Amino acid sequence: MILHNLDAMAQNKFNVFHWHIVDDSSFPYQSYSFPELSEMGAYHPTTHVYTQTDIKEIIEAARLLGIRVIPEFDSPGHTKSWGAAFRNLLTICYEPMGYFPTGQYGPINPMTEFTYKFMQTFFKEISQVFPDTYIHIGGDEVDFDCWKSNSNIITFMNKMRLNSDFTKLEEYYIKRIINIIKQFGKKNIIWQEIIDNNAKVAKDTIVQVWKQGYKKELAKVTSLGYKTLLSSCWYLNYISYGSDWKKYYLCDPHDFPGSDKQKELVIGGEACMWGEYVDDTNLMPRLWPRASVVAERLWSAKDIKDYNAAKQRLINHRCRMVRRGIPAQPISGPGFCSIEESSKKISSGNLLEIEKKIILIYIFFIIVHI
Template sequence: MNVVRKILSRFRRGVLIATVAAACAGLAACERPPTKTEAAQSPVLIPAPAKLVARDGGYTLASASGIKTGDEASARVARYFSSLVERTHKLALKPSPGTDGAVVFAIDNSAPEGAEAYTLRITGQGVRVAARDERGLFYGAVTLWQLLGADGRLPAVEIEDAPRFAWRGLMLDSARHFQSVDEIKKLLDALALHKLNTFHWHLTDDQGWRIEIKKYPKLTEIGGCRIPAGDGGIDPATRKPRPYCGFYTQDQIRDVVRYAAERHITVVPEINVPGHAQAAIAAYPELGVLGTRPAVSNEWGVNTYLINTEESTYRFLEGVLDEVAALFPGPYVHIGGDEAVKDQWEASPRVQQRMRELGLKDEMQMQSLLVARLEKHLAAKGKRLIGWDEILEGSLPADATVMSWRGTQGGIDAVKRGHDVVMSPSSDLYLDYLQTDSADEPPGRPATITLQEVYAYEPVPAALSGDEKKHVLGVQANVWTEHMRTFARMQHAIFPRIAALSETAWSPASRKDYQDFLARLPAQLQRYRALGIDYAQTPFRVDIAADAGKRGSEAQVTLANPLGYGIRYTTDGSEPTATSSEYGAPFALPMPGKVRAAAFYAGKPLASASERDIDAASLLVRSDEQLKMCTDSLMLRLEDDGPADGERAIFNVDIFNPCWQWNGADFDGIAAIEVRAGRIPYFFQLAHDEPNRKFKPAKSAHGELEIRAGCDGELLASVPLPAQPDADGFATLDAKLAGNAGKQDLCIYFTGDTRPTMWALDRVRLVPGAGQP
């Protein structure tokens, strides 16, 4: 998807439910998660059920507890539940005819209507989960598992529950970075436990074709491999190109689809056309407009390669979809349709001739013709076409469904034209965007989409009338993997934000409450740990900032937790506990000193303690994460290209305007500025956004490091850049100053257009003059 998206911050205040309202009589109470006592009145379930009544008492499960079932559907759910409980609670429950006090799973036609609805009742005598359909019974089992305490205790409760939306989804991009089948299954396990029922699988793009098509084997033989940019694409032992490869065989696809179905998840495959097609054209050049074979792309962003408009290409795509339709039994096939930059079509005499032959007035009508052709072909196989909201830019078959990613307007327009829509806006639900401002965030896309922003998103636009709202099938979060080289990074991006999405997708809008959600979230983290889910730690850790204090021997320390949980800290080097000093406001710390801090809930830390050693020298250093972007036009958190394996340096870079600011730098006694910089590949295709990239002309062969007093201020220093960085991939540059004093805003940038590489700032240090501390 397009990296050039302005992320609009949102803040939503819900109406607090009864368990929290009493605690929010004052503003301070409302600005923090409820205490353990405040939250104790309701079971900690995510997503929140539609109706819940808590009773006194409960029931204790033990290994001797039987599970009563009545048919094969309830037996399947019972087996799933017992295996989950054995894994997480070490209780060996066995489905059986059951006895008094047993857990009962029952298909019951008197249960509430709805295939995914269920009832759950826990008393001192036992447990009963009932539903009309196996799907509802499965979700009742998930709720029962969430209610089970570490000691096997279940609280007495009555629940009547059903989802708000029919489409509750997550999209995973396996084209940019490839995940193993076992990793996909682990993700499906987690989606099921969040009551999500749709897995949108992005299987083809410019950077890789990941699904075996037997009729066209080169799609995976050639299109399934690329040579990564820079050192990442070089074998460190032989110095020869090292391809990055991966695809799913049809047997593996069937295995994943079966596994998902057992968890009542529908898999929606995506085959992207007419854009994002460079890998396919690399495999079969005759599909392209130019007739030449490009490499499978190793660059991110928006590439210009389109498939051509020949009848033979349409038949090729239909052959692909024939095999796709046979592999995926669900009702939908996604054909992409996004970011199909029309430059190649506009420049091609043959495409223009083809448009005249067909009586088409513009290139968007050409794309609409392709969409209509594919929709008809899929309909003949019992499938419905779904595509990104760009498919609305021309005429669209009546039965086509739209996935709205460029905000909500595409969804509104689709509904107004009579189409079903899935809401998936990049401004709220793109989980590859960073989730906090922490320096510990892994690589990701510009700006942040916080847990609160995901939670606050409302999928049904107010602009829709009552009847029109029925066209909103549901909601989906998307995970684009350009910057997710590992499965751990993918999990970091998804968890815990997927918990916020699940509540939006499942729970009634009236039940949503962010403060109450934060009170339930720590229990969800315990479930993640029990399941081995490598969720993001950054929202639960403490950021420690320090600036010079009023006295030269002190630092002013500021602590913050991104989610607003209470903070405890120490300054004697000890581990923070629930009885350590409670943070309320910035404090003075004698230097040298050490601060350790952790966020706490209900007396327990939510993540490992953050720590920072602070002395006068450390206050003179800023990393790239601590600096501001001069314009913040398109800031990315980018990973270095080497080493080929293992950990790599990470840089915050505005690729439209690589320029960093240190605001309010104290120049008293400073004689020089030391800059450590690295050089990374400039591996971005930005199509029509490319002219927005700015750089200042170089005055020497390799450009300069320039430092100014403010972006438009006086030039303080200029240092020639080397032809190459040092052996470790970095260069350390010393810029002498003359007579500067007081506080100034530093503006740091590198001159010259150095593509296909670019310099990126790693660290800045103010160097005191002789005799200075």
């Protein structure tokens, strides 16, 4: 399904596949440094994993289509599946008084050196497996309640003079992860919460803005000098009835209060498809052709925003994708796609001619392959 979607991406001029490859629910990445992660953390240790062979195939297929593959290994939150194999990576949560464990585990434990030795080995592997310059290290939606309940975390924060400020603890952790991946020649992308929490991170960090109120957020992040990606407008896993694509088309990533220099720091945008209610049964029709709208927006000048003109282009392109085998859903009400281009009547003479061409093409490919 990923390979099929890469073909669709190429046909729509998308040039980066941001692969949020693990999360709380499952750890399907099959690590050769820590095979236990997928053996114990995936939905199934053999049938629901991405093997190293799978990953190489996806990266190479993407490369041939002009698409970069940027992996995301989100932490310190969204990491419950990591703890299935390495429980001491996670923070033990306690009852409100702090005396008894609840049996639950929270974000990555930021105070132990085991955490950073583990991450050193893990990200060394990731840096070798994924050739792109960037690794997305996450940082979103960190629940501080578990950290707050753990007296060992509180003692560590006092020792580090973090003044009971859990955003500073998060900053401490993220900075150490950034320093780890820098050792392997990689740069990082983070979610906006880290900057919202006033963390100071490396200036070559890219900040991904995903929450609402994005205009104010873009102004803030770019004023701090960080390069920025926008995805707030384009969460395509959310569905609504009717022609909902107009709002995607009219979202302008440069439409925020800021100087021209700030707007130059907005280097792109991202159409997001999260998997809570999406799998291979509904991925493609939910994604396409709504993602096509995002591609046109991001490749177009800001003054190209005629909704009616775009509508006809989109209808035509949706049919083009259907003829190419992409199950793109209807986008603008009742209609049909012409099948004339793909199923013209063929006379017996024409059929023989086509068979000759097919044989010649087949031989040609064999010769090239040899």
